[in-house]
Amino acid sequence: MLDALTVTVSVAALALAAWCGYAAYRDQPTKDWHFIGMAVVSLLALVQLVVGIVQLARGEKPDQGAVIFVSYLVGALAAVPAAGFLSLAERTRWGSVTVAAGAVVLAVLEVRLHDIWGG
């Protein structure tokens, strides 16, 4: 369950990064559709956080400790919304670049999460 979610979130994050990167390439700011995309990715990260906590509550132990695991889950949830808020204030291509960077950060966090869980 957790592995499947990690892969799904990673793929969604990279797709979002490519999409916003394309917007930046075309010299466009983030638009409504991009924000819907960010919402979808954030929702997936939220589901992952909940599932992760449920797994911990069931007594499963991440390889590198529960504190690190939960910190990364929270970080993964925060990454894209935080970048999205920044892009609201910057109505240029640089807002799109920032969201793309946020999505890449999320993908990297997913790889780390996989290591921390011990997959």
Add this chain to the structure above:
Amino acid sequence: MSEPVAEEERNRARTRLVKGPGLLLVWLYGVMSVGAVSRSVYQIATEYGRAPLAYTLSAVAAVVYAFITYTLVRGGETARRAALVCCAAELAGVLVVGTWTVIEPSAFPDATVWSAFGRGYLFIPVLLPVTGLLWLRKARRG
């Protein structure tokens, strides 16, 4: 207090550093701050004895990142200069610590944020100060 109007005008004239490429820079510095601060707090709190040098250096890096993020968000000429100095210090830190970890890995039982020039962080630690210095020089006119 004596001249509120002049004060307000000065604030308006304050160089905005968070605009255009500056936004991306603030975002990356923010991410590095959160990452480095939480990492070093955790490491120093739980396993400081294992690699004191590495964890202390990580904590120094965390403080530098947090301070640069603050100056960038604050804006203004003084903040710009302070950020410029810190980016230079950061670059020096990455290069010194990076070289040190490569030459003498035995001094570092565990990695620091700046180990091997920030390889664990996609080399962002070595690229960020260079980008920062370029942006801050350019932003002087802004």
